[in-house]
Amino acid sequence: MAMLLEIRDLHIEALGEDGRWQEIVKGVSLELEPARVLGLIGESGAGKSTIGLAALGYARHGCRLARGSIRLEGEELFGATSEKLREIRGVRVCYVAQSAAAAFNPAHRLDDQVIEAAVQHGIMSPGEARAEARRLYAKLKLPDPATFGRRYPHQVSGGQLQRAMTVMAMVPRPDLIVFDEPTTALDVTTQIEVLAAIREAITDEGMAAIYITHDLALVAQMAHRIMVLRHGLEVEVGPTERILEAPREDYTRALVGVRRVQKPEKPRSGGAPLLEVRHVDAAYGAVPVLFDVSVCLEAGRTVAVVGESGSGKSTLARVITGLLPPRKGEVRLDGRPLPPSLKERAKDQLRRIQLVYQMPDVALNPRQKVEEIVGRVLTFYFGTNGAERRREVERLLEEVELPAGFADRYPAELSGGQKQRVCIARALAARPEVIICDEVTSALDVQVADAVLRLLLRLQEETGVAYLFITHDLATVKAIADDIVVMLEGRVVEQGPKSEILSPPHHPYTDLLLSSVPEMEVGWLDRVLRERAERKARGEAVMEAADR
Amino acid sequence: MRPRPSVLVGFAIIAVYVAAAVIGPLVSPYGEAEVVGDVWEPFSAAHPLGTDNLGRDMLSRLLWGASRTIGVALAATLLSFTIGMTLGYLAAVVGGWVDMVLSRAIDTLMAIPTLIFALVVLAVLPPSVVILILVIAVLDSTRVFRLARAVAMDVVVMDFVEVARLRGERLGWIVFREVLPNTLPPLIAEFGLRFCFAFLFLSSLSFLGLGIQPPAADWGGMVRDNANAISFGLPIPLIPAAAIAVLTIGVNLVVDWQLERSSTARRGA
Structure with missing residues (x-):
């Protein structure tokens, strides 16, 4: 059969910062019928x-086709005139x-x-x-x-x-x-x-x-x-x-x-909850975002808050940290209510809850070295300075599996995964009891994300820190959660231990969410569509994205 | 990135002016207001740039004027940046009503034409160098405020600033350690531009007779004093005018390079 597209030994170069051309595609060939x-x-x-x-x-822009051949039905596109290309594109x-x-x-x-x-x-x-x-x-x-x-x-x-x-x-x-x-x-x-x-x-x-x-x-x-x-x-x-x-x-x-990280669900200790969100309503100006949200986190456990964009899961983090004082309800730490606004909270209350962000690029000050980024937390909360601070920073870097020498680097000299590790080290430096992880792996490549998850699990075992894990990614949830909170449009739809939430019967929205996650299997899409059609035919309630 | 030849020219021009401003009064052949010859004498060995409308040596006055004109403009620019950046960062970091009040007050000040405002104030107040510096600095600080607030706004929304807030850091730390280092490049470029503006503004005021007062030498005033010479086909007033123009061009060459450099650095990050 004649090929529609034939690419032979294609090299593409990009203009580097130093003004030199660097190869970014190094001789790729492919064909398509x-x-x-x-x-x-x-x-x-x-x-x-x-x-x-x-x-x-x-x-x-800033790239050029260096050499090779791109044929569309036998016609060469490489080096073709712009008139010719206009007829094709x-x-x-x-x-x-x-x-x-x-x-x-x-x-x-x-x-x-x-x-x-x-x-x-x-x-x-x-x-x-x-x-x-x-x-x-x-x-x-x-x-x-x-x-x-x-x-x-x-x-x-x-x-x-x-x-x-x-x-x-x-x-x-x-x-x-x-x-x-x-x-x-x-x-x-x-x-x-x-x-x-x-x-x-x-x-x-x-x-x-x-x-x-x-x-x-x-x-x-x-x-x-x-x-x-x-x-x-x-x-x-x-x-x-x-x-x-x-x-x-x-x-x-x-x-x-990938995503073979699995952690067995920890049984509930039945002890008093460490962090408790009670009947919280919150709004940005006149726009209500959260409605009667209650979430509970025990020491050393992981609660995953799952939802799609607009579900209010990041707003929940803002309420807990005090960035957005709630309209109604309260946040309790260790049984005592936290002041609603960040400004009224004591230094020690701030220390006990740390936040790790989605985009490590903007979570690290580009003009500070890693030593300053992590070390400032030590100075601020514990008054650690000088050689002792340096030693402690190096220990924390090793804790997150980075070389101690990284203390002298600027964020721009680190990869995305390494930056996220620095963010984790910064959170750990405060010796927190709760770390809120806001989509911490979604800006990372799959393998890197996997390694970061593994690191978080290990740190939890070693330090007993509790995680509130905010994510839209159910694969991540399956990997690390003990409890799951499903959110939809500012409300908690369902919550409970992982084993309960992930096994039927589900709330219709949880079902929609769970069945929509692509699985590493040929024919998964056909299977899901067929199942949904069959259940609809049987007259069962099947929620669709458009229903939301 | 290697600087272009134009940048080196800019730096060279600035170096010459700085040298003139610093050692000018020491090396000038005659006194600042010393009458040493006839009116508008042509160039000669005794007076390399001729004499002015009162028979004072042009070169000497040009050198004395360098320290006064550049000194006042620099002092005014430094002061305007101190005021503008402090208020601009405050508005951006604190936000809310502080931002509202400051921004509206600055807008009001900006709505008044600067030259007319300066003329009124300087006509009412007794003429002194301190008042001159203050007036130029306050008027210029409105522009600095606008820029400082805008660039700080871009940084304040970054997560690392939120991290500092969540840690419980005070305002001073957030402004000086988190925001300031990330906003400097555009402000450094702006400093050059603002300096040019202050320098030209001062020259205009002096030309109008409200700047540095005679007999002290000042380039704007020197243009005015000798303006009539143009009718006789003499190049005398063009000499201080050229001195003003060349410094402005030199600073702009360097500013262009700085702006370009900071924008590529940001793209690279």
């Missing part, structure tokens, strides 16, 4: 997006980006933007393109296909906008669509709907696709073949089943095997 889906998977910096864009003969090869919100112009109706490429390139008349768009809106299960395009981008949800962007890519009837992390910015319950819609549409329309993601479980649902990339090089390539079931390379095995 018509109407097939190739998954590109790798961690950040693997070069997967760069390769995806090269399929359009495009290199990002948006016509025969289309691109769907991660953030649909950033890709749509908020001042124009969806229809005008969706049909623009097809009309501009003279493929269709505006009327034909509109009709085609309506057909595709229906195909992607968008509401009211006949009038959907009359809306502006802000009038539709994130998941709908992402599907509208897919429609935009499909209207010109391209041979190939490049999907670059199309569901990464979406909530997990929305993601599954978008995935199903995209997959059905490209199969029915007979288009080929390159599907780029960092999530192997996701790509396994979408792709016929998978290519694993690392540091701009191919690790291995093969049919999806083979990659999942019999990975040949250690790196792939590690990717397939």
